Amino acid sequence: MSPASSTCPTASRAPRACSPTRTTTVPRARVRRLFPIAFAVSAALAPPADAFELKLPGNGALAREVVRDPDTYLVPVGPWSDGGLPTLDVSGRVVQQAWRIVIDGITTLQIMRPLAAQLTEDGFEILFQCAGQECGGFDFRFGTDVLPAPDMFVDLFDYRFLSARGPGPQYVTVLVSYTSGTAYVQIIHVGADDAAPPRIEPDAGSRPVAPPEPGQTTETEAPPDDGAAAPSTLGARLEQKGHAILSDLEFDTGSAALGKGPFASLDALATYLKANAARRVALVGHTDTVGGLDVNVALSRRRAASVLERLATKHGVPRAQLEADGMGYLAPIAPNLTPEGREANRRVEAVLLARE
Incomplete structure (x- = not known):
């Protein structure tokens, strides 16, 4: 049975359509938090014959898999804007996987581009692609599953997203990020109960993209940027880079x-926000690695x-222009092996959000 836009009460496990698939806009505050249940799949079970294949670069390892059958998934089909995320509301068997790839000298574009090409070759239509701030940055990241x-x-500053619709119909989303020598890839597949999710296989002998041919342009990474900004340039950095460390x-x-x-830095940020009443920022805390993850978050x-x-309270910035969250030690800007590195990682960043 095809994925549906919603489910009706039924005695069977397969959902049935109540209405055509529709586009909805979901405010981030209303996004449902899912509680995943991990389970093991026997390696002796062969995948269905119609399963398509996605190859990951390097020595990828499955970190987690969650199956919800049946369930609903909101497929992002546009960037975060006007306080919400445009989505397609689809139902069916939802398979969600997270993969980790230890690999040096690679970009998120080099990981995503071959995956998009493989999906296209398997008959999928790309619905939406974006990168970092194009997606909506902080809001997009915390507005999707x-x-x-x-x-x-x-x-938050180095990720790419893709959503695609395939035969059946079935839907696939891919989220790629890279930090400190490790690539993280999340793949979500939604299909009918009997639809086969993709076979995802690491390809240790491959690189994600071939060397450019003569005359072909390529994208290169910018020099490392720790995000620090002088108070006098803080507003300009927010506008140009999307984030700034409040370094003092x-x-x-x-x-x-x-x-x-x-x-x-707070004087400069307050001045910027009061002069730009339509701007909002997220204040994101970061820590060193002293203690466990939950404690640090x-x-x-x-x-x-x-x-x-x-x-x-002290600078008179309207609360409507501010929100706060924390990443713990998961986004270091320096090694935690030295006192200097740990001190650098204990920081708060201002992240520019969409307009109000």
């Missing part, structure tokens, strides 16, 4: 208390919330 860390990690803030290890200041959120309170 992503498996939790450490199985899947998304660098002071936090002690294990503490969420923001120092007394004054902090020039909670700590980074409290630090970001502390900065938000300072901006709102």
Whole structure:
């Protein structure tokens, strides 16, 4: 049975269509948080004959697989805009996988481009593609379904997304990110109960893209950028890069208390936001690796919330222009092997969001 836009009460496991597939806009605050259930699949079970294949570069390993049958998945078909994410509401058997690939010298484009080509060759129509800020940055990342860390990690400044519709119909989305020598790939497939999800196989002997032919242009990575901005250029950096480290803030290890200041970065950010009332920023906390992940995520959120309170109460920035979240130690800008590296990683960044 084909994936449907919604499900009706039925005694069978297969969902049946209640209405045509529709496009909906889902505010991030309303996105349903799913609680994945991992399960093992016997290697002795051969995939159905009509399963299509996706090859990943390098030594990819399956980190997590979740199956929900039946369930509904909101397929993103456009960037985050006007406070919501355009989606297709489809139902069926949802298979969600996270893959990790340890590989150096590769870009998210080099991973995504061959996967898109393979889907096209298998008869899929690409519905939407985007990269980082084109997708909507922070809002897009937290507005769509992503498996939790450490199985899947998304660098807010280096990720790509693709959604596609195939025969049946069936739907596939691919989310790719890269950080610190590891690529993270999430693949979600939605089809009928008897539809075969893709066979995903690492291809250790391959590189994702062939060398460019003479005259062919290629995309190259920019030089490393730690995101730090001088207070005088903070607003310009937000407009050009989408994020900026508030580099003069002071936090002690294990503490969420923001120092007394004054902090020039907060003065500059407040000035920028009050002069641009339609702009919003997310304050995103980061930590070193002292302690466990859950503890550090909670700590980074409290630090970001502390900065938000300072901006709102001492600098007069409207709360409607601010939100706070935390990434723990999952997005370092320096090795955590030295005191200097750990200090650099204890930071709060301002991430420019879509207009109000």
